[in-house]
Amino acid sequence: MRAFKITSLFALAAIAVSACASAGGTGGDIKVAILAPLSGPVPTFGVSTRDGALQAIDEWNAKGGINGQKIVPIVEDSQCTPDPALNAAHKVIDQDKVSFIIGEVCSKASIPISDYANSKKIIEMSPTSTATGVTVDQNGKVKDYIFRACFIDPFQGKVAAKFALGTLKAQTAFIMLDQSNDYVKGLAEAFEQAYTAAGGKVVGKENYTGKDTDFSTILAKVADAKPGLVYLPDYYNIVNLVTKQAKEKGITAPFMGGDGWDSPDLDTKAADGGYYTNHYSPEDTRPEVVNFVKAYGVKYKDDKGQPKTPDALAALAYDAGNLLFTAIKDAGSTDTTKVRDTLTKISFDGISGKITYDADHNPVKSATILHVTGGKVVFDSVVNP
Amino acid sequence: MQQANTSQRSVPATRKSGARLAWIGRAFLLALALFAVIVLVRSFFDNPQLFAQIVISGLQLGFVYALIALGYTMVYGIVKLINFAHGDVFMAGAFVSFFAVTRFQLHLWPAMVFPNLPPIVVTVVGSITVILLSMAVCALMAVTIERVAYKPLRTAPRIAALITAIGVSFFLEYFGALNFVFSPRFIPYQRPFDVVTWYIFDGIHQVMPGQNPPQGSITFSNIAIIIMVVSILMQLSLQFLVRRTRIGKAMRATAFDKQAAQLMGINVDRVISITFAIGSAFAGLGGVLYAIAYPSINTLLGVLPGLKAFVAAVLGGIGSIPGAFVGALIMGQAEALTAGYISTPMRDAIAFTILIVVLLVRPTGIFGEPEKEKA
Numbered sequence: 001m002r003a004f005k006i007t008s009l010f011a012l013a014a015i016a017v018s019a020c021a022s023a024g025g026t027g028g029d030i031k032v033a034i035l036a037p038l039s040g041p042v043p044t045f046g047v048s049t050r051d052g053a054l055q056a057i058d059e060w061n062a063k064g065g066i067n068g069q070k071i072v073p074i075v076e077d078s079q080c081t082p083d084p085a086l087n088a089a090h091k092v093i094d095q096d097k098v099s100f101i102i103g104e105v106c107s108k109a110s111i112p113i114s115d116y117a118n119s120k121k122i123i124e125m126s127p128t129s130t131a132t133g134v135t136v137d138q139n140g141k142v143k144d145y146i147f148r149a150c151f152i153d154p155f156q157g158k159v160a161a162k163f164a165l166g167t168l169k170a171q172t173a174f175i176m177l178d179q180s181n182d183y184v185k186g187l188a189e190a191f192e193q194a195y196t197a198a199g200g201k202v203v204g205k206e207n208y209t210g211k212d213t214d215f216s217t218i219l220a221k222v223a224d225a226k227p228g229l230v231y232l233p234d235y236y237n238i239v240n241l242v243t244k245q246a247k248e249k250g251i252t253a254p255f256m257g258g259d260g261w262d263s264p265d266l267d268t269k270a271a272d273g274g275y276y277t278n279h280y281s282p283e284d285t286r287p288e289v290v291n292f293v294k295a296y297g298v299k300y301k302d303d304k305g306q307p308k309t310p311d312a313l314a315a316l317a318y319d320a321g322n323l324l325f326t327a328i329k330d331a332g333s334t335d336t337t338k339v340r341d342t343l344t345k346i347s348f349d350g351i352s353g354k355i356t357y358d359a360d361h362n363p364v365k366s367a368t369i370l371h372v373t374g375g376k377v378v379f380d381s382v383v384n385p
Numbered sequence: 386m387q388q389a390n391t392s393q394r395s396v397p398a399t400r401k402s403g404a405r406l407a408w409i410g411r412a413f414l415l416a417l418a419l420f421a422v423i424v425l426v427r428s429f430f431d432n433p434q435l436f437a438q439i440v441i442s443g444l445q446l447g448f449v450y451a452l453i454a455l456g457y458t459m460v461y462g463i464v465k466l467i468n469f470a471h472g473d474v475f476m477a478g479a480f481v482s483f484f485a486v487t488r489f490q491l492h493l494w495p496a497m498v499f500p501n502l503p504p505i506v507v508t509v510v511g512s513i514t515v516i517l518l519s520m521a522v523c524a525l526m527a528v529t530i531e532r533v534a535y536k537p538l539r540t541a542p543r544i545a546a547l548i549t550a551i552g553v554s555f556f557l558e559y560f561g562a563l564n565f566v567f568s569p570r571f572i573p574y575q576r577p578f579d580v581v582t583w584y585i586f587d588g589i590h591q592v593m594p595g596q597n598p599p600q601g602s603i604t605f606s607n608i609a610i611i612i613m614v615v616s617i618l619m620q621l622s623l624q625f626l627v628r629r630t631r632i633g634k635a636m637r638a639t640a641f642d643k644q645a646a647q648l649m650g651i652n653v654d655r656v657i658s659i660t661f662a663i664g665s666a667f668a669g670l671g672g673v674l675y676a677i678a679y680p681s682i683n684t685l686l687g688v689l690p691g692l693k694a695f696v697a698a699v700l701g702g703i704g705s706i707p708g709a710f711v712g713a714l715i716m717g718q719a720e721a722l723t724a725g726y727i728s729t730p731m732r733d734a735i736a737f738t739i740l741i742v743v744l745l746v747r748p749t750g751i752f753g754e755p756e757k758e759k760a
Contacts (some may be wrong), residue, residue: 039562039569179730208729211689213679216442217724223604224435226597237571248582249604250592267573384493 024351026049029072030065031066032057032324033040033092035103035113036317037080037302039240041210044263045105045313049127050075051300052314053102066329078104078113085109087315097266098337099123102320102326105313107131107153107182116283118143123336123343125149128259128279128313128319130156131182135361145336147343147361149320149352153183156258156277157190159367159383160231163275165198167381169229174204174241174253176218178234187233187258195231215242219249227253229263235260236267244270246335262312262370264302279312280352281368292318292351312352320348322358410746428726433756439725440718445609445678447717448556448616452671453694454701454709455623458663462504462640462704463660465543469550470530472691474523474559475663479682480567480673481519491515492577512577524662531661536654554691562682574680582606617672619667620710621689627706630661640704664738693720696705696740703751712753714738 031034034053037046040380057071077083085104092098093116101124106109110129115137117124125132126148135146145199164170165366173195173326177188192202204225206218221231221241232242233253246255247270254273282293296314297307310318323346328334331342348355353365369380455473460468479661485491494509495502502510532599534553538546568688582592586602598604627633636648639656647653675690676682697716700710723732744748 043569084439151667161636206729209733211733212729213675213686214442214446216445217439217721218729219434220438220442220725221596224432226600237681237683240573241679242569244680247594248580248583248592248606250584250596252597265570265573333603362515 004095013246029070030100030319030328031072031096031098033073033096033101033103033319034073035078035085035088035092035099035101035109037109038075038077039374040077040081040084041081041237042080042106044236044265044311045080045128046077048305048311048313049103049105049364050315051296051308052310053321054126055296055314056318056325058299060321060325062308066325067332070333071325074098074369078105078109080106080109082112084204084296086112086116086118089113093117093120093122096281099334100324101125101338102127102317102324102335104294105127108133109188111182114143118145121145121336122338123147123324127316129183130259131186132360133182142283145340147323147357149316149323149350149355149363150259150279151365151367153258156170156367157187157192157233159192159199159277159369160187160233160256161191161194161198161278161298162383163197163369163381164229165200165229166193166274168229168256169256169258170200170254172201172203172225172227173229173231174206174222174225174227175202176206176230176232176234177213178210178221179207182235183258183260184234191231191233194382209237210238212238213241215245216249219246219251222246222253223251225250229253230255233258233260236263236265239274240265240267240270243267243274246381247272249330252254253306259312260308262377262380264311266372268372268375268377272375275380276370276372277383278368278370280315281370282309282311282315283379286370287350288349289315319348319355322350323324323348323355392674407746410742414663414742414746424726427721434603434726435727439721441605441609443718443721444714445612445717446720447714448612449671449675449678450694450697450716451616451692451710451713452619452667452674453690454698454713455619455706456668456694457698458701458703458709459623459660459664461698462706464535464539464546464657466546467695467703468535468552468661469547469691469695470553470557470687470692471665472562472670472687474683474687475552475672475675475691475757476561476568476684476687477526477666478519478523478563478669479555479574479686480677480684481574481669482515482577482676483682484674485515485518486575487576491518496702505706508578515539515577516670519669519673520666521669523672524666527661527665528658536657546604558684558688567684569684571681571683574580574682575675576677577681578677580606580608580677586612593668595757600607608674612674612678617671619670623667623706624665626702632656638687693736698750699740700743700750702750704748705752706757708750708752 034050036049054073057073061070074092076088076092078088080295099122104113105128107129110126111133114124114134120263123145128150129148130150130153134148134151136142175188175192204221230253232337239257241257257276259278262278289359293310296310300308300309326348327339327342327346331338344357355363355365358364366382368382456471462467492515495510496507530553534549535546538549561567583589583605584598584602584604586590586599592598627636635651635656638651640654643653693716697707697712701712719735720732723735
């Protein structure tokens with residue numbers, strides 16, 4: 001019995017070794033994993049990200065693939081939550097043997113994925129995770145195989161502070177933040193720093209948790225403090241609740257946030273008068289943007305059968321895919337070390353601006369300010385770094 | 386429904402370590418309560434307007450919890466089951482009203498049938514119809530759940546029914562999250578009527594959009610008033626039902642001793658079904674009001690309010706109807722004041738600390754009577 005067990009163990013080990021060996025070979029298809037939060041707190045982000053990435057993949061495959069190799073997408077639901085995201089990463093890396101990952105959307109989910117992917121020398125290209133900790137570890141060392149297609153939190157906070165003081169002339173601000181959310185915290189901290197450094201005064205700062213629905217207590221304090229601006233860099237689901245309750249309390253100060261506001265489910269009536277920093281605007285007139293918006297609308301329809309307008313998530317996922325595939329093509333190989341070296345030196349014209357990478361694998365690019373008004377989100381201005 | 390009777394033997398009250406623990410616990414709690422009172426009195430004099438504003442938001446929350454807690458406590462009083470699916474019935478109530486309003490425009494039906502009605506009548510009648518529909522669907526849902534999931538387990542150990550209840554709760558949450566049911570999205574809730582806010586400052590004025598109420602005024606909204614009035618009305622009518630009607634008498638008899646009640650010719654199954662139906666109708670009502678007050682719904686909407694209402698029911702003395710009501714109001718204030726004067730993320734922690742403290746110090750709750758032994 002024991003002998004049998006041992007031999008069977010050896011047999012298993014042999015299979016495992018041979019499986020590893022075959023995965024390293026070149027030729028055939030290129031498997032690319034798309035990890036997106038298709039369920040969980042921000043499912044519209046997940047759907048847009050998946051669709052944007054698939055759009056890029058389809059376009060490359062229509063052109064004959066990368067260096068003659070077809071791209072095969074593997075989509076997994078990573079739920080914008082650390083544990084399911086890590087499980088999804090284990091599945092695609094260990095089981096499906098992918099070398100390239102596009103995703104996750106949320107920073108708190110991308111960080112655990114990036115740690116595992118980096119240890120396995122798998123390239124992760126996050127389209128939209130803006131927290132610093134995605135590409136840089138706790139000791140400040142850059143994670144070699146991790147990149148992103150979006151600018152980072154400090155930049156959004158800085159731009160928002162500049163806009164608040166310069167354009168809105170708001171001398172006082174109230175900050176609302178979810179301490180348990182890396183993304184929200186990152187933006188809020190950067191905003192506070194830049195805003196006070198430029199002479200603005202933060203008259204109040206309140207925490208809540210992402211599960212809250214009742215914000216009346218915090219809003220009572222906002223009404224009491226009468227700030228010139230409320231900075232609320234959270235996702236649309238929270239923004240909907242807060243801005244609606246604020247309107248009902250008669251709070252007139254404009255709300256401002258980050259790219260987390262960008263969703264078809266944003267309640268534009270409640271958030272009316274608000275501003276947010278974002279990666280791109282579909283109203284941009286550059287030809288690559290126009291073509292992308294058109295192609296996306298042909299492929300994806302909304303509930304009513306109308307062509308969908310790609311949001312920033314879709315645009316960034318599309319950029320992330322194109323960045324990655326261009327780098328693979330330029331490197332002439334699917335070897336992740338070679339692709340990484342190509343990416344660090346790349347100069348890429350994307351939907352969301354011209355992208356080059358700094359030493360921490362963060363793109364250097366411009367930001368867009370959008371204004372919520374009259375039930376619509378309109379393009380306001382572009383701010384350069 | 387007043388007595389919480391079980392066949393369990395009560396623990397002798399003279400166990401020494403237990404008594405000492407209770408004593409230390411009480412002293413500690415007293416100190417904590419004193420501290421809280423001092424802090425609150427100071428905050429009140431610091432900024433009475435902000436304090437009043439926070440108390441109002443606590444009342445609004447507390448009265449919603451009261452509606453949910455009534456269902457918990459009624460069901461517990463009769464079948465000794467903590468119906469954990471109750472919070473999800475609450476969620477279903479919010480969704481039913483959402484679909485009634487967005488898909489079928491049910492809140493506008495009086496205007497379609499009688500075009501000459503004044504708009505206020507249309508709004509009132511339409512909204513009440515939406516609420517009644519939600520209540521009816523929730524009642525039906527709860528009766529079905531009871532028949533399918535709880536009735537076969539009525540003679541099984543209580544823990545089996547409890548775990549089934551948790552299972553039903555998860556089923557409702559994640560079945561609801563499927564795309565063809567409610568979908569997992571956070572959906573902006575469309576209200577059957579508009580929320581209007583007033584402020585008190587030299588009399589009562591309406592808050593106009595784009596206009597700040599003056600410094601030092603207190604604001605309150607129509608939904609806060611509706612929640613309070615409806616919750617009090619429901620509480621009173623439930624008291625009337627239980628104390629003065631035949632079915633109420635049957636409920637009390639069933640709560641007191643199921644077998645004896647059956648022997649006296651009471652249809653216990655029917656009584657239990659009716660109890661579930663009434664409790665869940667209240668939850669459905671609570672769900673609609675909650676969604677109107679905090680207008681974003683998703684399928685996990687009922688989890689936290691459900692748990693907090695459960696704490697409220699335990700705090701008031703599970704099985705006691707006035708207890709659930711008082712417990713819920715205390716919970717609402719505890720939450721709002723914690724959010725106001727400690728920090729918002731602490732409020733859930735405080736809510737569940739209350740549960741632990743109540744279970745340690747006075748497991749029967751404020752209005753609960755100590756368990757009596759059956760002869």
